[in-house]
Amino acid sequence: MPRKKRPKLAVWKFASCDGCQLSLLDCEDELLAIAGELEISYFVEASRAVVKGPYDLSLVEGSIAAPHDVPRIQQVRRISKFVLAIGACATAGGIQGLRNFADVQEYIPLVYARPQYIEALETSTPISGHIQVDLELQGCPINKRQLVEAVSAFLQGRKPVMPAHSVCLECKMRGNICVQVAHGTPCLGPVTHAGCGALCPTYQRGCYGCYGPKETPNTASLSAWLGSRLGMTEPELLRLFRTFNAGAPAFRQESEAHEH
Amino acid sequence: MSTRTIKVDYLARVEGEGALHIKINDGRVAGVQLQIWEPPRFFEAFLRGRHFTEAPDITARICGICPVAYQMSSVHAMEEALKVKVEGPLRSLRRLLYCGEWIESHALHLFMLHAPDFLGYEDSLQMARDHPDMVKLGLQLKKVGNELVALLGGREIHPINVRVGGFYKVPAKEELAPLAERLKWARDAASQTVAWVGGLPFPEYEADYEFVALRHPEEYPLNEGRLVSRRGLDIPVKDYEKYFQEEHVPHSHALHSTLKSRDQGRGPYLVGPLARYNLNFDRLSPLAQEAARQAGLGPECRNPFQSIVVRAVEMLHAVAEALGLIAAYEMPDAPAVPVAPRAGVGCACTEAPRGILYHRYRLDEAGLIQEAKIVPPTSQNQKSMEGDLAQFVAGHLDLSQDKLTWQCEQMIRNYDPCISCATHFLNLRIERA
Numbered sequence: 006m007p008r009k010k011r012p013k014l015a016v017w018k019f020a021s022c023d024g025c026q027l028s029l030l031d032c033e034d035e036l037l038a039i040a041g042e043l044e045i046s047y048f049v050e051a052s053r054a055v056v057k058g059p060y061d062l063s064l065v066e067g068s069i070a071a072p073h074d075v076p077r078i079q080q081v082r083r084i085s086k087f088v089l090a091i092g093a094c095a096t097a098g099g100i101q102g103l104r105n106f107a108d109v110q111e112y113i114p115l116v117y118a119r120p121q122y123i124e125a126l127e128t129s130t131p132i133s134g135h136i137q138v139d140l141e142l143q144g145c146p147i148n149k150r151q152l153v154e155a156v157s158a159f160l161q162g163r164k165p166v167m168p169a170h171s172v173c174l175e176c177k178m179r180g181n182i183c184v185q186v187a188h189g190t191p192c193l194g195p196v197t198h199a200g201c202g203a204l205c206p207t208y209q210r211g212c213y214g215c216y217g218p219k220e221t222p223n224t225a226s227l228s229a230w231l232g233s234r235l236g237m238t239e240p241e242l243l244r245l246f247r248t249f250n251a252g253a254p255a256f257r258q259e260s261e262a263h264e265h
Numbered sequence: 266m267s268t269r270t271i272k273v274d275y276l277a278r279v280e281g282e283g284a285l286h287i288k289i290n291d292g293r294v295a296g297v298q299l300q301i302w303e304p305p306r307f308f309e310a311f312l313r314g315r316h317f318t319e320a321p322d323i324t325a326r327i328c329g330i331c332p333v334a335y336q337m338s339s340v341h342a343m344e345e346a347l348k349v350k351v352e353g354p355l356r357s358l359r360r361l362l363y364c365g366e367w368i369e370s371h372a373l374h375l376f377m378l379h380a381p382d383f384l385g386y387e388d389s390l391q392m393a394r395d396h397p398d399m400v401k402l403g404l405q406l407k408k409v410g411n412e413l414v415a416l417l418g419g420r421e422i423h424p425i426n427v428r429v430g431g432f433y434k435v436p437a438k439e440e441l442a443p444l445a446e447r448l449k450w451a452r453d454a455a456s457q458t459v460a461w462v463g464g465l466p467f468p469e470y471e472a473d474y475e476f477v478a479l480r481h482p483e484e485y486p487l488n489e490g491r492l493v494s495r496r497g498l499d500i501p502v503k504d505y506e507k508y509f510q511e512e513h514v515p516h517s518h519a520l521h522s523t524l525k526s527r528d529q530g531r532g533p534y535l536v537g538p539l540a541r542y543n544l545n546f547d548r549l550s551p552l553a554q555e556a557a558r559q560a561g562l563g564p565e566c567r568n569p570f571q572s573i574v575v576r577a578v579e580m581l582h583a584v585a586e587a588l589g590l591i592a593a594y595e596m597p598d599a600p601a602v603p604v605a606p607r608a609g610v611g612c613a614c615t616e617a618p619r620g621i622l623y624h625r626y627r628l629d630e631a632g633l634i635q636e637a638k639i640v641p642p643t644s645q646n647q648k649s650m651e652g653d654l655a656q657f658v659a660g661h662l663d664l665s666q667d668k669l670t671w672q673c674e675q676m677i678r679n680y681d682p683c684i685s686c687a688t689h690f691l692n693l694r695i696e697r698a
Contacts, residue, residue, distance in 0.1 A: 020304040023280045023683075024329020024422040030377060031421055033408040037401075040390050051377060052388030053277035053674065071304035100326045101306040109307070125305050146329060146422040204419045208426045209600070210433040213322065215423070244315065249326065 012061035012160065015047035017081050019067030019074050020101055020129060024146040025092035026050055026066045031149050039153075042160055058084035062159055065138075068094040070101055070129040082136040089155060090132040093145035097217055098252030100145075102129040105252060106260075131252065140165070145215040145249040148200050168199045171219045172212050175203035184211055191231050193245065196222035196255070217250035224259035239263045267291055271658070271670050278378040278388070278674075280330050280683040285673060287658055294659050297651045299677070312637040317343050317606065317628055318429055324624070324639065325423045330373070330683055333366035333414060334617030336427040337488055338624040338639075343429045346611025346628050349604050354597040355431040356488075357590050362417045362427070363487045363615075364587040368410030368451070369421065370618035371538075371580040374681045375462065376403025379573050382675040383465040399461060402454050406580070409451040413587065416444060431601030441591045448588050455581035456556055462577045463560025468672060470660070471567045472653055475524060475532060476540035477645075479616055485548040485582055486541060488615045493544055494524070494534065502614045505623050511640065522645040533648030536620025537680065538575045542566060550589075553582035569653060569679040576681075606632025617642050619681055643682045650680055 016026050030036065030051060039045075046056035063085035069078055082088060093099050105128045132138050142151055151167065158165035168174075172194035176183065184206045185192040192211035194203065198219040205212045218224070224246065231237040237245070246260035269289040276283050284300040308327055315323060320339040325332035337359060344351060351359070376399070377389045386392040393400040411421040416436065418424025426432050477498065479490030492508075493499050500508060510531065511522050523531040546554065546564035557578045566575060612625035620642030627636040657676055661669060 018282060020306060022326050022329040022332075024326075024332070027280075027329045027373075027422060030373065031407075031411060033404040033411070036404065037390075037393060045390060049275055049277045049282075050280060051278065052390070054387035054391070070306070074304065100308075100311075100323065101304075103311040104307060107311070111310075125307075129306075145326065146420075201420070205425050205433075208419050208434040210425065210428075213425075241316075244319070248319075248323070 011042060011044040013046040013056065013058070014043040015058065015060040015063045015081075015085065016045075016050070017047075017063060017065045017067075018050070019065070019078065019094070019132075020070035021067030021092065021094045021099065023050065023066075025095070025144075026064065028091075028147055028149040028152050029064070032153060035153055039156065043156070060085050062087050062089065062156070065090050065095050065132050066092055068098045068101060068129045068131060069135055070098075070104075070126055071124055072126060073124070075126075075135065078132060078135045087139045087159060088132070088136065089159070090138045090141045091152065092147050093143065093215065093217060093249045094129075095132045096141045096143050096253070097250040097256075098129040098131050100249050100251075102252035103247065104129055106247070129252070142167075142200075143198050143217045143250075144200050145217075148202070151200055169220050170199050171195055171222075172197045172199055172201065172203050172206075172216070175199050175201070176206050179203055179207060181206050184209065185235075189235055191235055191237060191245065193227070195227050196224050213248060214246070214256065215249050217253045218255035222255050224255055225262070228259060228263070239265060269666075271666070271673060273670060273674060276674060276677060278381075278678055279681075280328070283682070285654070285677065287654060287673065289658065289662065292662055294655045297654045297658075299647055299651055299654075309637045309639055312626075312634050315634050317347070317626070317632045317634060320626065320634065320637075321427045321429065322423075322425075327639070327641070328683055329422050331366060331370055331617050331619065332423050333362055333418065333427075334615060334622050335624075336424065337363060337615045338613050338617075338622045339626075340427060340429050341488060341613030341615060342611045342624040342626050343628075344604070344611065345613060346609040346626055347429070347604055347607060347632075348609070349430060349602060351431055351602055354595055355435070355601070357594060358417060358432065358435060359427075360487050361587055361590045361594075362414060362424070364583040364590070365410050365413030365417065367583040367618050368580055368587075369407050369414065370410070371576045371583075372403055372407035372410060374618075375458070375573055375576050375580070376400060376407070379576075379678050379681070380462065380465070382671070382678060383467075383570075383573070399458075402457065406451055406454050406458070409447050409584075412447060413444060416440070428601055430604040431599075433600060435597060435600045437596050438594055441594060445588060445591045448584055448591070451584045452552075452581070452588065455577065455584050456552075459556040459560050459574065459577040459581055462573045463562070465573065467568060467570045468675075469568075470570060470653075470657055472569065472649075472656060474540070474567060474649065475534040476543050477524065477534045477536050477621065478541040478544045479614060479621060480544060481548065483548070485545050485550075485586070486616045492614065492621070495543065498524070502623075503612055505612065505614060505640075506625070506638075509623075509640070509645075511644070521647050522640060523648065533652055534645065535649045536642050536645050537572070538579050538618075538620075539566060539569060539572050540620060541616060542575045542578065549578070550582050550585040552585050553578050556581055569676065572679050572681075606630065612638075619643060619683055620645065641683070643680070646680050646682070650677060650682070653679075
């Protein structure tokens with residue numbers, strides 16, 4: 006029987022640390038199998054060979070933060086059947102989205118001696134702010150198990166199994182003692198999207214929200230609790246919500262509520 | 266006048282986005298530009314006003330390939346500013362974590378990004394069709410490194426367990442035992458790797474580099490040491506900025522670094538595995554030294570194409586070092602030493618897989634960052650890379666366009682450049698007249 010034509014995979018990078026696309030190469034046990042099921046057609050970090058599009062599945066890492074990337078992401082959409090945005094940069098603008106709260110013109114001279122050579126947008130924005138995205142994987146970085154699940158689901162034509170609950174629930178499933186209630190350690194677990202497996206509380210520290218907000222998070226209630234019971238100050242609350250997913254609407258609004 | 270151009274618009278198998286542009290007029294190299302169009306992300310700017318405890322988590326996000334390096338340089342710099350010393354088993358655990366990152370990063374570069382060039386494949390998946398056993402071995406070596414990072418750090422990419430003062434949680438001795446078994450396999454696999462890469466065909470090329478690396482009284486350098494160079498630099502890390510300077514050029518979002526020398530003004534220098542090896546061969550474990558000799562490498566190596574062998578030797582050293590650290594480990598009473606905020610300035614340099622990574626922070630009395638300076642290894646190597654390309658192209662003008670372009674790409678991959686780090690950095694074009 007002739008071998009079925011394999012779907013074509015492309016991996017695109019925008020402003021990012023490379024960590025999320027590295028998650029694909031970090032699938033040491035699955036990588037050769039994935040390459041058997043998908044034709045890895047465009048993946049510059051891994052190969053100098055380029056197979057022309059269109060592509061069946063495009064993984065998009067990074068945020069839109071430079072002028073030349075605005076038309077490039079449109080082109081990615083035009084030549085891709087299914088766009089999967091991976092990681093906090095692609096889904097919320099990333100840590101570089103901290104510029105959205107400042108004047109980027111003031112930032113440039115702090116890093117670069119000759120600002121006239123620099124091309125940067127005033128803001129860092131998620132992929133969904135520019136094109137229609139078919140599926141998002143949150144996390145800084147994404148969990149490679151979730152990536153394998155998303156790719157498998159795509160191959161099988163089904164919906165991926167992605168828990169939408171909070172890190173809190175993952176803690177309960179692991180049998181962790183609550184670091185916030187028992188130890189008074191501030192924790193974003195109640196408002197943060199599952200996916201990491203409650204890593205930080207498992208290592209005796211509070212969740213710092215690197216998977217971004219869960220659906221319908223009650224951030225105001227958590228802030229009130231952290232303020233009244235754990236004595237966190239307004240600037241501390243602002244910093245807590247303003248990190249790797251600072252641009253995600255729920256975290257953005259909460260951090261702005263502590264701006265005075 | 267005849268003009269020839271060699272250009273690569275999107276350099277493959279490096280971490281991040283960059284290009285190369287080389288212009289040749291009448292058979293002479295007229296210009297070499299490594300262009301970096303990775304968008305700037307402004308870490309040093311938005312670190313201002315953040316609390317000192319946040320630096321290891323925030324700076325890790327500069328690079329998904331070597332987050333541990335950023336965490337190590339930041340915690341050591343902060344500890345100097347805050348007058349804290351981390352010693353004993355906590356110091357050993359930091360070394361062990363760094364060994365994990367060296368193993369995974371070197372295995373990634375060696376097997377996935379670099380080796381295919383020498384054997385004429387466009388990527389490691391193509392290479393896997395003819396060399397399945399070596400590719401599988403490489404993936405498993407990478408996995409061992411990642412397992413080490415994940416056990417100590419919580420996960421491979423952007424570990425969550427590193428803090429100023431130590432860790433959030435430390436493993437019991439018996440938790441490390443299964444890893445030691447995996448590392449024993451890795452020791453044999455890394456030895457096999459050194460022998461395999463030692464037999465690859467290397468283009469003939471040598472350069473007169475000014476190597477710069479850390480040097481420690483007893484150890485192959487990771488987190489500590491003085492900054493030394495081949496031409497006699499020997500300074501404490503706190504004097505880094507007196508001797509090294511960054512400049513901003515129009516074609517790059519990465520700052521170029523130069524080293525001031527007494528007699529020759531400012532010049533390029535080289536950091537990374539080749540520099541460490543040449544300056545610290547005597548500090549390698551006996552096993553790694555012996556493997557290097559067997560692979561035909563003496564204590565001095567100035568052919569950057571042979572950096573693949575040096576990476577394999579360093580990977581073997583890191584495995585041996587990790588085994589030694591695990592054998593000697595005793596669980597400490599507390600996972601961290603206490604740290605209190607105070608005003609001060611602290612700097613540190615550690616050996617990232619790609620070379621020295623310098624951090625400096627100024628803190629106010631509340632422990633908030635007032636100023637941050639970060640100099641990643643790839644930006645320090647940019648001038649040497651451009652110099653190497655000019656010298657290499659000048660000696661190989663007889664090659665066909667395709668072959669010369671590929672070998673120029675290979676020259677760049679010799680450095681294992683990390684553009685995400687350096688942007689604060691790579692796109693490849695070669696133009697011939």
